[in-house]
Amino acid sequence: MPSLAHYMTQYDHEHESGWNKFLHGMGIPMIFAGIALLLFMKWAWGAGFFLGGWAFLFLGHRIEGNHPAFFQGPIYLLVGPIWVAKEAWMLLTGTPRRPASEGTPQSDAMK
Secondary structure: OOHHHHHHHHHHHHOOOOHHHHHHHHHHHHHHHHHHHHOOOOOHHHHHHHHHHHHHHHHHHHHHHHOOOHHHHOOHHHHHHHHHHHHHHHHHHOOOOOOOOOHHHHHHHOO
């Protein structure tokens, strides 16, 4: 089974557009908030946040011109929130981004 680093690199590769990243940064937390609101019986708000979050994700992929990563497997439903948390942490701490090819087996083999 591939490592989390493999999935994160693949996810990062499919989310390069600034708009897609922004929409994912908004959409994924909205989906989680919608689930929480649904659990607390706030049906209208929960459904709105949940569906609105998914709309943001699909809009982001429409802009980027690719399909959502979870079409490749349900594991990406877990990778997405981790990726958003990593992106938010990097933004808040000012951590520079590594090129997407760094740290992948292909780039190591080419060195």
